[in-house]
Amino acid sequence: MKPFIVLSLMLASGLLGAQTPAVVGDAERGQLAFGSCRTCHYPEQGVGHHNGPGLWNIFALKVGSQEGFAYSEALRRADFVWTPALMDVWLADPAKFLPGNTMMALPIDDPQKRADIIAYLLRFTPASDENDQGGDGKQAAD
């Protein structure tokens, strides 16, 4: 199933209800909240892939498109560029968003925690509009 169809269904069924009103993320809190994600992912530039793909510049990348990482069929077939809104849906329940994916992450139920993690990740997409508007203005760590 195409991700946008899934997204539409989730919107229709109220699964995105927790997203409104918008929750403002805090990158400082997100740095700590992202800690467990480091079991598999590094967001820093140049570090590359680990158990999961690298997350540098993630909000400028098409899903499942980075070279050197063996994505699941579910991510390879998906067709969208990561945005904070889509990342929020993904983190809320990875298995539901893209069934069959192999990300080893539990759903994050707390919308604030998801927003914090996204705010932190935005630091590592320096050119994103969201970073200019909603980020904390800091440049990504080397």
Place this chain on the structure above:
Amino acid sequence: MQRRRFLQGAATGSALALAGCTAPAISERDSGRWDQTVDVLVAGSGAAATSAAIDAHRTGVSTLVLEKLTVIGGSSAMSGGVIYLGGGTPLQKVCGFEDSRQAMYDYIANASHLHPQLDKIARYCDGSLEHFDWLVGNGVPFVPRFSNVREMTFGDESLYYSGSEKAWPYRDLARPAPRGHVPSREGLKGVNGGRVLMQALHASARAQGIRFVTDAKVQRLVVGDDGAVLGVQALIAGELRRIRARGGVVLACGGFIHNRAMVREHAPELYDCSTPWANMGDMGEGIQMGVSVGAGTLRMDQGFSIVPIYPPNQVVKGIVVNRSGQRFINEDVYHARLGDAIAYHEQGKAWLICDADSAYGYDDYRVKVVAQADTVAELGRALKFPDAVLEQTVQYYNRFAAQKQDPMFHKQEEYLSPLQKAPFVAYDLSVDKAFFVAHTFGGLHTSVDTEVLNGFGEAIPGLYAAGRTSHGIPTSPYIGSGISVGDSLFFGRVAGRHAAGRVAA
């Protein structure tokens, strides 16, 4: 247990099982007919599970591995994959290091928590050389090079000091030797040990004919009237199946760090750590299923609590202080020893104090700067330490560090330099403020042969546990990378052989 109560439990359990949850054990009479019979059934697919399957299968019995997730490998595949081995392995020898079985035993036995399970440590050390050969025989690659890094190398070297062997007081208790064996390949960069290890073992297992079934969740144990474990109920591809295990069931499905209610209840110090660290499958279900048939548990509060302050090495020249502004440990210990001291003995609070020469010098995701000042006195006031204590701490430390001495905690000379160059910086190392990773070590009480023991210390027939589903060699403090994966691999093999042995018996 009265039969009526057991049946009530069985009814509740059935609802849980159908909902996809793990449930209390059910009696053979109530579970219906068996859908399948195997000799050894293994729950989980990490290091303990895979080695159990390999060694069971090698005895000629049928073996089935069930993994509840879509991907096999468990926490082991996501870990650094370090295996703590010694006694003079071929890798140690080719890298020019001497070691003995006794030195390895002395380090593990003395550095571990009070009254560790010495029989398991002895068995582990006795089998270390053979176990290295077993790994190589199963295709696990090692690169014959040593690295002098303080943390797992990002290079391809396969040997390093992975614990506190060279730190006080351990260097006086056992002759130091590098025992961290990291699966690697020539030219491989980054942290790959866990993936390399598990890819090799899974390939070896499959080549030998062992089946790994994914999306297959063991949900409850099935017991006979005499209390023996006869098999399991499992949800496989949405279908509830009853699988008889003639030799035994090996529970090797991880610890419980991601079961937050269970962690809060059993391991409060770990609950407060900022960063649960494990595969998402570590939900404690193996432990719960074991307890449901009367198993005892051991040291459920223990685990690793790691605050990885290094690299870079220069920060080890700083000092770590508690809420009173006083040192409490030599900062050059393995970072899990430091984390243990903070989490379990300093109410979760500590700060790293550096001068300009020992500070990180960049924003590091692991620690946050919480105070910076031109003098130590100002820094102490900013941190709200008792009046003038931090100055005293630094003055005393500097007085001896200038002579390369540390009379209080005996930090190694290479990390001893007076802290005297402004600005002075404080990093918060508290469990809920720093990148403070936690993983559980408590689990089912098992014998040295991995039989699960009940509350009276008697073996529950047909039930085995290994890896973090059991309480094995790892304790708080964690004494070196590779103890947990090493224990899992080694005692997983023991479990597989013993369960297979019951088939013939």
